[in-house]
């Protein structure tokens with residue numbers, strides 16, 4: 001433990017963020033790092049408290065508490081406090097092969113479980129992590145990992161999201177020859193085409209992919225496995241196949257007028273925007289999608305928040321976000337004690353921006369769409385909203401939200417983005433390998449992630465656990481890499497950090 005009294009002497013300080021009105025003028029990352037000295041003081045707040053839930057990563061009351069990768073958080077914080085940046089990176093890299101992503105986009109399960117957060121502000125572990133990995137990159141510590149010996153075993157990874165990337169890094173490290181098949185034109189999965197650029201600059205993904213290629217990992221883009229690339233080809237040419245295709249089947253809204261032009265799925269919209277930005281090297285914004293429009297975002301989660309922020313950057317006249325559930329409490333209730341994940345209202349960056357521009361929080365709780373209205377040309381012109389109230393369904397043993405009669409209201413809108421969650425894996429990829437889906441629409445697998453085909457096909461990430469978080473996808477990818485390695489070699493030593 002670095003500074004026994006650090007948490008008493010220093011308050012929490014986060015890196016500066018650009019004010020909402022300024023940052024909505026472009027798609028750049030807006031969260032700047034702290035100076036190194038201040039970051040060290042932040043790390044000094046870590047108490048090495050003896051009950052490091054921050055690195056626990058297990059489930060409490062059905063929600064993850066602490067880091068699923070089991071990052072050695074108190075040790076890393078101590079090394080940052082001492083200014084031992086190189087050692088801090090080596091310690092971080094022991095458990096985590098892609099920290100530049102989580103240190104930008106993770107909701108920081110570690111911080112929610114930090115002991116300092118019991119009575120005050122938690123240690124700024126995510127920003128400490130970002131400082132460590134960016135120090136490592138800028139000082140040449142993150143190098144291509146070329147294995148000294150190749151095993152002669154070939155592994156195909158399908159999908160280049162965080163699960164596929166993490167698995168590829170670890171399998172290559174072990175000496176297996178890895179090819180990543182990706183149906184999109186660029187690698188990264190939802191890191192690339194879901195999470196907007198202002199949250200994760202796409203050059204951060206390019207930097208990692210370049211390193212992976214220099215390490216010997218091959219990427220085949222525009223390769224849609226199960227369609228343009230037959231499953232039989234992979235099974236014939238590779239010793240193992242790891243499916244990491246995500247959980248992209250969106251939950252739809254079965255309401256009248258759903259076919260109106262201008263009602264779209266959120267991820268399709270976000271993908272189109274990021275692709276247009278990247279294709280033009282950020283010279284052209286696809287403003288025609290939103291400019292001057294009243295935009296309705298259906299879904300109060302992170303995807304919806306990203307839509308709010310993106311629509312504002314494209315010049316939307318007004319953005320409203322609907323959430324079916326009641327507004328969460330502002331602070332923990334007694335039934336949700338630390339170190340459980342706090343089920344409290346979070347006002348994310350897009351909502352802050354909308355509040356600054358529009359004068360009020362864009363969210364409407366306990367509200368959903370009952371119908372869409374079209375103009376004569378079939379274009380969306382309005383949505384009929386209805387209020388919802390909770391009712392206990394004793395037979396089903398759960399609370400359901402039901403419409404309040406007479407609360408219908410028509411609001412004008414010309415673009416509606418459905419961000420109502422995901423229903424699991426698309427069917428064609430697992431079907432091509434004869435892998436079954438479970439009742440939740442995820443690919444069924446044993447504890448090792450093995451999905452059948454005589455132990456040759458594995459599955460990881462959202463495709464196995466359902467739409468989740470980047471940190472879980474990486475944890476899944478690393479675990480799958482160990483399982484694939486064991487199945488090829490009879491044992492696995494994939495736990496030693498970078499080569």
Ligand SMILES: Cc1cc2nc3c(=O)[nH]c(=O)nc-3n(C[C@H](O)[C@H](O)[C@H](O)COP(=O)(O)OP(=O)(O)OC[C@H]3O[C@@H](n4cnc5c(N)ncnc54)[C@H](O)[C@@H]3O)c2cc1C
Nearest residue numbers: 159161162163183189190225245246461462468469470473
């Ligand atoms: C809009 C949005 C914002 C999010 N923001 C955050 C956030 O801020 N923080 C966070 O922690 N999590 C966030 N998430 C969740 C997170 O992005 C996912 O949990 C994570 O990316 C899952 O990783 P994955 O590798 O399992 O799948 P994905 O990232 O979905 O990657 C799957 C890849 O497989 C490819 N693929 C699928 N089928 C085939 C095929 N047949 N052939 C070849 N390739 C195929 C896809 O094109 C894709 O590239 C967000 C999700 C969304 C939708």
